[in-house]
Amino acid sequence: MNSKFRALTFILFMAFLRPALSQSVENAWVRRPLPGMKLTGAYMVIKNDTNKDISLLEIQGPDAEYYEIHTHENIDGVMKMRQLKKLKIPAMDKVMLKPKSFHIMLIQIKKGRLTKQAKKTELTLIFDNKVKLTTETKLSKGPL
Amino acid sequence: MTTVLAVAIGGAVAILKLQWHKRNDPTHGKSPYSHMGGDFKLQHKSGTYTLEKLKGKPSLLYFGFTSCPDICPMALSSLMRNLDRIDPAIHKKINKVFISVDYKRDDNEKVSEYVNHFASDIIGLSGTKKEIEKVTKNYGVYFSFEEMKDSKLEYTVDHTSRFFLLNSRGGLVASFTDLKNDPLFKEQLLKELP
Ligand SMILES: [Cu+2]
Numbered sequence: 001m002n003s004k005f006r007a008l009t010f011i012l013f014m015a016f017l018r019p020a021l022s023q024s025v026e027n028a029w030v031r032r033p034l035p036g037m038k039l040t041g042a043y044m045v046i047k048n049d050t051n052k053d054i055s056l057l058e059i060q061g062p063d064a065e066y067y068e069i070h071t072h073e074n075i076d077g078v079m080k081m082r083q084l085k086k087l088k089i090p091a092m093d094k095v096m097l098k099p100k101s102f103h104i105m106l107i108q109i110k111k112g113r114l115t116k117q118a119k120k121t122e123l124t125l126i127f128d129n130k131v132k133l134t135t136e137t138k139l140s141k142g143p144l
Numbered sequence: 145m146t147t148v149l150a151v152a153i154g155g156a157v158a159i160l161k162l163q164w165h166k167r168n169d170p171t172h173g174k175s176p177y178s179h180m181g182g183d184f185k186l187q188h189k190s191g192t193y194t195l196e197k198l199k200g201k202p203s204l205l206y207f208g209f210t211s212c213p214d215i216c217p218m219a220l221s222s223l224m225r226n227l228d229r230i231d232p233a234i235h236k237k238i239n240k241v242f243i244s245v246d247y248k249r250d251d252n253e254k255v256s257e258y259v260n261h262f263a264s265d266i267i268g269l270s271g272t273k274k275e276i277e278k279v280t281k282n283y284g285v286y287f288s289f290e291e292m293k294d295s296k297l298e299y300t301v302d303h304t305s306r307f308f309l310l311n312s313r314g315g316l317v318a319s320f321t322d323l324k325n326d327p328l329f330k331e332q333l334l335k336e337l338p
Contacts (some may be wrong), residue, residue, distance in 0.1 A: 013217045020307045034261045039297075066296040072215065077321055078286050079215045080302045083295045107296045137287065142218070 004081040007058060021096075023048045023089070028137040030063075030106065031099075033114055039064075040114065042104040042123060042137065043097045048089040055086040058126040061137075064106035067123075071102050086128070099142060114139060165309045182318030184279040186243060187252040193269055195314045203239035205308040207285045209246035210258040214244075219305060220262040221300035226323040229272040230330050237337055241267045245287040246301050247276045249280070281317065283308055311336045 028044035042061075048054050059067035069084045079100070087102060089095045097103050104123070106114075114121065124134045183195045204223065208216035220242065227234050242259045244250035247270065250258075255268035271279065280287055289304040309318040309332055318332045 031217075034217070034258070036257065037211075039211060039213055046186060068295055068297075070213075070295075074305075077304055077306060078302055079305045080290070081213070081292075081300045082299075083292050085294075099218055103214070105295075105297070141221075142214075 011134070023050060023054060023131060023133070025123075025125060025128065025133050025135040028135045029142075030121060030123075031142050032116075033106075033109055033115075034120075034141045037119050038109050039106070040106050040107060041070075041099065041107065042067075043091050043099065044104075044123075044135065044137075045094055046087075046125070047094040047097050051091050052087055052129070053090050055088045055128040056106055056125055057086050057128050059104050060124040060126070061106070061122060063112065063121055065108035066106075068105045068107060069102070069139060070105045072100050074100065085133065097115045146172075159325065164172075175317055177316040177318065180282065180284055181314075183281050183314075184271075184275070184282065186275055187261070187280065188267065188269055188273040189252045189256045193267075195310075198239050198241065198310060199314045200238050200312055201237060202312050202333065203241055203314075204333075205241045205243060205283070205310065206306075207243045207245050207280065207283070207303055208305075209244050209303065210250050210254055211246070211297075212303075215305055219307075220259070220266070222323055223307065224263055226329065230333065234333075234337075235263070235265060238333070239264065239267060241269060242281065243269045243271070243276075245276050245280060245285070245303055247271060247273050248289070262273040309333060309336065310311065312338075 012063060013015050024047045026045045026047065028042065030042045031040045035042040046056065061067055069087050071082055071084055073080045073082065087095060106138060116119070118139055120139060122134055123137050124132060126132050186193045193226065206219055208219065215249065223240060231274035240263070244255045250270050252268070252270045255270045259268035285304045285306070287301055289299050290302055291299050305321065307320045308316055308322060311317050317336065318328065320329045321325050323329050
């Protein structure tokens with residue numbers, strides 16, 4: 001085997017070993033709704049380790065009739081909640097969904113869902129690059 | 145629309161005045177809040193509620209709405225937590241009041257039920273359009289119903305997120321946005337206690 005061929009094989013081998021570029025969801029949690037409340041928020045970190053910008057387009061889950069992407073803006077002490085059509089996660093970057101900021105809004109929570117007994121649930125995030133991620137989601141009172 | 149605008153302008157003017165006072169009159173003369181606040185007429189599940197009923201103890205007022213997803217719940221739990229931190233026995237010495245500006249969806253029973261999830265001694269008040277417009281204007285609180293065209297929520301309520309401290313005579317003496325990190329919160333509150 002000549003040395004050129006060996007070098008090429010080595011490069012190909014390394015390329016194969018390199019972890020796949022990907023996107024992921026971490027630390028997902030849903031605020032346990034107050035009894036009788038029909039809406040709540042879901043929060044998480046969305047990581048984009050690919051070299052292309054991606055956008056979150058849609059969320060699905062078993063607990064509510066509707067899932068929407070929202071943001072909160074604090075303008076001179078006035079809190080304004082607004083709906084977003086999509087949430088962009090730039091290449092090699094991450095976006096934090098957290099209280100008082102970006103969040104997923106669960107609207108018309110279904111009967112018997114997200115009750116005091118529930119410990120966890122799940123969310124499925126659908127992106128514009130056709131990737132679909134399902135993440136286990138804790139229920140919590142939120143950071144105090 | 146014009147009333148919302150009037151409230152908005154009223155609120156902006158109040159805040160500007162406040163800042164002007166802070167800058168020009170830090171120690172002398174009347175409190176920058178002396179021209180704000182004042183009497184109100186609102187609804188409690190037990191009946192009409194006025195400022196008169198709060199007198200005798202200092203009060204903390206917060207304006208919000210019950211279908212508020214995280215700002216209002218966080219404000220109320222922050223209020224409870226930060227009072228506990230000062231002194232768990234302080235709750236008996238003050239009034240905690242939550243006023244819903246969402247006169248379209250919240251009535252006194254709904255507000256009472258809502259605040260009860262945080263503590264049984266929070267006073268939950270609602271009001272008619274007129275009553276809410278008046279009290280928010282007097283306290284320099286901005287609120288506005290905003291249509292959410294593509295959302296199943298249909299509308300949301302933009303609102304000032306701020307705590308107002310009244311002395312035991314019902315006079316507005318201070319306001320705070322961040323109870324945890326504003327050292328004046330504890331200081332001013334303790335000053336109003338006997
Ligand atoms: Cu929202």
